[in-house]
Amino acid sequence: MKYLVALLLIVALAAGGAYFVAGRMDGPAIEITKPEKFVGTATPVEFVVHSPAAQLKSLTMMLEQNGKQFPLYSLGDQGVELKEEGDGVRVTRMIGKQAIPDLQSGPARIHVTASRPVVYGIRTVDNTVIRDVQVRLERPRVSVVSTHHFINHGGAEVVVYRATPEDITSGVLVGDVEYPGFPLAGANLTGITANDPALRVAFFALRHDQDLNTQIRVFARDEAGNVARADFDKRVFPKPFKQSRIQLDDTFLDRVVPAILEGTTDVKPDGDNLAKFLMINGELRRKNAEKIASFAGQTAREMLWAGVVFHPFTNTGVQSAFADARTYIYKGKEVDRQTHLGFDLASFAGTPIVSANRGKVLFADELGIYGNCVIVDHGMGVQSLYAHLSSIDVKPGDMVEKQQTLGRSGMTGMAGGDHLHFTMLVNGHMVNPVEWWDAHWIEDRILRKLRQAGSTS
Ligand SMILES: [Zn+2]
Known part of the structure; x- marks a missing residue:
């Protein structure tokens, strides 16, 4: 009898101990992944819940605003995207004016609560995560x-x-x-x-x-x-964009292909010079364009140029215009097609190349097919690019005045001879520079609009 009492006592103590320990175990791990801060007229809320062996007893989400609670989700709801991920689930729910007609602009809180059974279900443990959000229902x-x-x-x-x-x-x-x-x-x-x-x-x-x-x-x-x-x-x-044909020969390929590949780690082509050229003309051209576009993010928020025409390089001969569709010919056969997104201007070898307008140098270095290249920022997304230079006289961060020397013309990169490749950029996209050389266009397209809006406000 004594033994039985002692045994019952031990069992009771063990059960009590287990119950106590179980209560101290962690509830399911909850992470609210969306939204970070704002809720609009229709905003996805997404949360991930992790629980050992994916066991969940309950899972709810609600939004609290001005003392009112709006239930938004409960485990087992129909029509809610619920994706299993390892030992957890990911829930996505749209909230906004449709889900909560009484929703108002202002602060609110999203609560996600989950519980799981522990120690063979003798107890449950829970966890709640709260995200403070701002509700904005007025459209801009x-x-x-x-x-x-x-x-x-x-x-x-x-x-x-x-x-x-x-x-x-x-x-x-x-x-x-x-x-x-x-x-x-x-x-x-x-x-x-x-x-x-x-x-x-x-x-x-x-x-x-x-x-x-x-x-x-x-x-x-x-x-x-x-x-x-x-x-x-x-x-x-x-x-109408022009068509042109570029004749490739071994002398040209032998000169430009190894020189371009020496200066870049962006492509590593195999094969003969023609195969390498085709990768340079395609993949490297595309990667160079991405790099050029990346400088848009560094543009000044104000106009750095004084609102005068961009230097038109009038003393030079135009070899190739903007957006010429180029067909590349090698040994009588068409081998490639690319669009030429700039102006090629030739003068005499090593001629000083000046900044088209006032601005800040963002890039002054070797850049694949562009050879030695300078990018000048003129603010508000407007930038200019100068390529194939033989030497560079400026460095990133330099402020340059209109017609200040940036370097000298050359034939670095993919250039058949000494010339300047010039283009204008708008938020990283190459645009026809001719417009920027036209005083009437600058006045009517840009300055008139800024002045009219600026003087009436
Ligand atoms: Zn060019």
């Missing part, structure tokens, strides 16, 4: 202020618009290509006294490889994902 507003927009295929344009509230992302969407807008107040141009912080300027382009009917609209988007769009008056003009 955007309206175009500037008038008469004329866009040449492969060329650039400017639009001035108002976007509110102030802390939103806005700009121009050309098809799926986005161009950021910058505060007009920072345009830094004589005659502009814009105090209205809602006024924005966006330089944009209709790329040579985009359709003439590509949709072009101004947009504004807040961090909650609410979007507003506005159309504006515009006309698009076709621009």
